[in-house]
Amino acid sequence: MARPALAASVVVPSYRGAHRLPALLAALAAQDTTEPWEVVLVVDGDTDGSERVAKAHRGPLDLRVVVLPENLGRVTALNTGFDAARGRVLVRCDDDLEPAPGYVAAHVAAHAGREVGAVGLYRNVFPETPFARVYGRRADTALREAAYASAESTRWRYWAGNASVTREAWEEVGPYDTAYRAYGWEDVDWGYRLAATGRPVVLDPALETVHRLVATTTGLRARRAFYSGSAREIFSAKHGRVLAEPEPTGAWGRLVRGTARSLSESRLGLAADAVDRLLPVLPDAAGRKAVALLVESGHRAGGRIARVSDPTAV
Incomplete structure (x- = not known):
């Protein structure tokens, strides 16, 4: 060389x-x-x-x-x-x-x-x-x-x-x-x-x-989480589950998993856009929870849909 x-x-x-x-x-x-x-x-x-x-x-x-x-x-x-x-x-x-x-x-x-x-x-x-x-x-x-x-x-x-x-x-x-x-x-x-x-x-x-170019809205951040969840399945299919995904626990965990099961990409986008409209009037703590719910459940939904689409994914 x-x-x-x-x-x-x-x-x-x-x-x-x-x-x-x-x-x-x-x-x-x-x-x-x-x-x-x-x-x-x-x-x-x-x-x-x-x-x-x-x-x-x-x-x-x-x-x-x-x-x-x-x-x-x-x-x-x-x-x-x-x-x-x-x-x-x-x-x-x-x-x-x-x-x-x-x-x-x-x-x-x-x-x-x-x-x-x-x-x-x-x-x-x-x-x-x-x-x-x-x-x-x-x-x-x-x-x-x-x-x-x-x-x-x-x-x-x-x-x-x-x-x-x-x-x-x-x-x-x-x-x-x-x-x-x-x-x-x-x-x-x-x-x-x-x-x-x-x-x-x-x-x-x-x-x-x-x-400088960061997600500036719930809509952008949640959609990125969805796509990231989908891409994660490519990684796992190649390398196995070498990177454990933290499992949310308690009532919050049940809410995240339940929400993820109901989401498609389009539904996630609609929900995230609705949260963005509400953030100016919601108390900060409530707004933070609403954003976190869509980011976490969106990531899981992206992975779930990718696994359904590709049965060879692990």
Whole structure:
């Protein structure tokens, strides 16, 4: 294998990201590292002028833009970008992040003298909405706290849109799995496969990064939970139930399971939209419970429907 010409490659998959790319590229242009590095932007079907916007905002960046002929999905965009990258450290970066000036240097430093997968958690920035007030910010804080408190052996589950590996690790693990065609779990799958090579996955606070495109309503959050539940079944069919799903207990558990049995994707959407209309007038505690019920039961409903649709799922 030829020695990589660059210290790092930042791989950015993007679909309809023309309005998000200026902030990301401006942040990347402000990086303070002195080592040579590049940005590989993969436009997953250019329907909104993303290529033109990217090239207009490239600034001093060593930026290569790869445009796929049509929308082929995030997995294909990621694989295309990683295969084109020339860096020793390969950084996975979503197009709605706003990295601090030390972002690239911190990712490179995370791999100095060790073979690991390095993950930076999101610092989600919420607009002022009823959903954010009663549920979104609390859930975001709880997720980060749970991640840092988790066992080191299970931290691969947090592999997501701000993570890095060495080129050697990428070549050993192989590409993202194209079986994940919709929303979610392609990253968790890759993190699991990375950990299976014996490389630990570390959560590095120095890599935490501002994330702008978050779910701003119950409707968005519940639908994402539904799709995530469906994608989880692909993971379980491949690897078994290696990631136990917490079982809600007591009256709350019965309510979640009962609600999940009654939900389809369309019913979930209608219920979530109704909750969004009620949040401005509901007491915060009641609103929080209503959102949590739809998020938790929506995730279960997505998994249940996926298992019914594919009897081979375990």
